[in-house]
Amino acid sequence: MKRKRPARRGGTGTDHEEAAAAAAAPPLKRGPWTPEEDEVLARFVAREGCERWRTLPRRAGLLRCGKSCRLRWMNYLRPDIKRSPITGDEEDLILRLHRLLGNRWSLIAGRLPGRTDNEIKNYWNTHLSRKLIAQGIDPRTHKPLTAPAAVTPPKTAVPAKPPPARPSSPAPAGIGCGDDGRARPADVGGDFAAMVSAADAAEGFRGFGDQLRGEDAARGGFDDMGSASAMAGDDEFTSFLNSLINDEQFLDCFVIEGNDHEHGNGEIGQGNAAE
DNA sequence: AATCGTAGCAACCGCCGTACA
DNA sequence: TTGTACGGCGGTTGCTACGAT
Known part of the structure; x- marks a missing residue:
């Protein structure tokens, strides 16, 4: 739904850089x-x-x-922006990446040429999270929803109020992808870091954590992911990520037990590496 | 036809990490 | 080492279109 917004929302930007500029500049x-x-x-x-x-x-x-x-x-x-609707393939990729990365929209967008983080975030909040909820899957964790949680059909499926802590707060066990308790790989049913380490070993890939940190400007994520050594190139990272996304075995161990129920429903690509 | 509720999304907000002086 | 500027990110807001009643 395209529309234009009216001049909006009062308030002044509080960013220091903008605030200073606002003081001396025309409105x-x-x-x-x-x-x-x-x-x-x-x-x-x-x-x-x-x-x-x-x-x-x-x-x-x-x-x-x-x-x-x-x-x-x-x-x-940007000239390379895709204006077309998100395709099924892209949707599937978003789901897989989200399961791996959590709400790291910029990272996810980086794997979807022509898509922006904002677009993907919006798409997730308005389409995919709803879809997952409808299937009884917690969109944050990709785990089956427990009974009480299943009753929460908010306008935005994203948790309403994040805890105040931002990335500075150390990541909990696992990787702590999210900066505020939102979906993060560590939430995805266990020790993502260990899994990645295993994947590292399997793929001979080093530096996944560092790569993520680099790509992600150390947004508090993946800090515990392992002490990888050298920063890997983007190509390496891409192929590694792709391997994770596509690796059936990896997903088999990644997909939370009990998620099998949605296999074959043809809607959401949960664990769909096996599809 | 009018009203209401919801969906969709562009844009803003607040914060963080990095670079640099 | 410290302070500041800047770019960037994820979360949230709020308006409009549209479907339901």
Whole structure:
């Protein structure tokens, strides 16, 4: 459903960088982007590149904050953005990746060319989590829902209020992918780290944890994942991730016992490496 | 036809990690 | 070593379209 938003939501951005700018600058425009603004931004980025987002709007003559410009570019204006609906294959991949990575939307998006983290996040919250719930699967953990949990059909299936702690809080046992108690591989029925270590050994791959840290800017995840040595290249990581995604045996041990019930229902790719 | 509730999603918010002076 | 600027991320908000009643 495409729509434009009206000028929105009061309040001022509290980011320090924006706050300082707001103090001395004309009021920044908020809300939906107009086609004219899109054009200005796209043209400017094409000409000057997308560096220095903070000063970009001023240089481009836009009354937007740098963050807003960056977001608009990343989520909408980039030339490689796919505008087509998410396909079944992509959906399947999202499910697999989410099971592996938790709510690491940027990481997941990185494996889906042309898709943005925001798009995937929205798709997850509006489609996939609902689907999983309908099938009795907890979308956060990919475990079967317990009876009480199954009765929670929130508008967004994502937990309402995250605990305050952010990545700085050490990850719990396992990898602690999520930064706030949301879905994380460690939640997925056990010792993901050990599993990955096993996978490491099997694949001869080292540095999965570091790679994730690198890719993910150390967002508090995978810290306990193992003390891998060298940073692996993206290709290596990609192929490793693919191997995890596709490895039937891996998923067999990864898929939580009791999830077999949904096998063959043809809806959700839970454990679908075996499909 | 009017009203209401829900779904969908663009955009904002707040925080974090990194880079650099 | 410390402070600041910046980019980036995940979570949340709130408006509109649309289906149900």
